[in-house]
């Protein structure tokens with residue numbers, strides 16, 4: 576079953592007289608439980624594609640079905656809910672609040688969960704998550720005291736706290752050394768294999784892409800290998 580289906584997606588950025596066609600007729604389908612790498616040269620459209628998949632940006636044209644639900648015409652409020660409940664985000668620069676503790680950062684997405692019971696259930700998973708990600712001893716430390724690899728593990732825990740089906744990662748190892756990058760990609764692979772999460776990551780690094788089931792290659796806004 577495909578969890579993500581893009582049909583002839585186009586993205587045009589317009590500023591004054593300038594128009595830039597960043598994605599051209601992109602069609603692709605990603606199955607539940609797949610681990611996929613998006614690769615391509617700088618400026619080829621990887622982040623634009625991930626932003627559309629992540630409901631951060633809207634396509635100019637085309638259809639986007641997320642778990643069979645049409646996304647392209649939904650309201651900002653609905654999209655915010657999709658981002659919070661269905662998707663977990665991991666960024667190259669971690670996007671954590673440095674002066675908040677590890678715990679406070681991980682629990683942040685729960686602020687947007689309306690049901691008190693659901694919030695409590697998810698909060699109860701924190702010890703298990705900390706153990707899996709090996710950051711338990713740092714629970715009360717401010718994030719600014721952590722190493723890059725530890726920060727990325729906190730970001731992964733935050734992406735998982737709402738139990739989303741899909742994890743989107745934009746260059747998750749881009750700011751890390753080789754050894755730490757290997758640890759992080761192995762961790763993402765465990766999350767994919769053991770928990771069945773669908774993982775879509777952007778990377779420049781062929782060694783990181785090699786951990787994925789499939790590589791999608793993009794050139795000048797067009798998919799050339801899928």
Ligand SMILES: Nc1ncnc2c1ncn2[C@@H]1O[C@H](COP(=O)(O)OP(=O)(O)OP(=O)(O)O)[C@@H](O)[C@H]1O
Nearest residue numbers: 588589595597615616617618619620621622623624
């Ligand atoms: N908001 C925007 N307005 C205008 N042009 C944009 C905008 N966002 C992206 N672009 C252009 O779209 C193209 C694709 O950008 P994108 O960030 O998706 O590339 P990328 O493959 O992720 O690159 P990199 O590997 O360098 O991060 C680039 O030419 C970029 O300049």
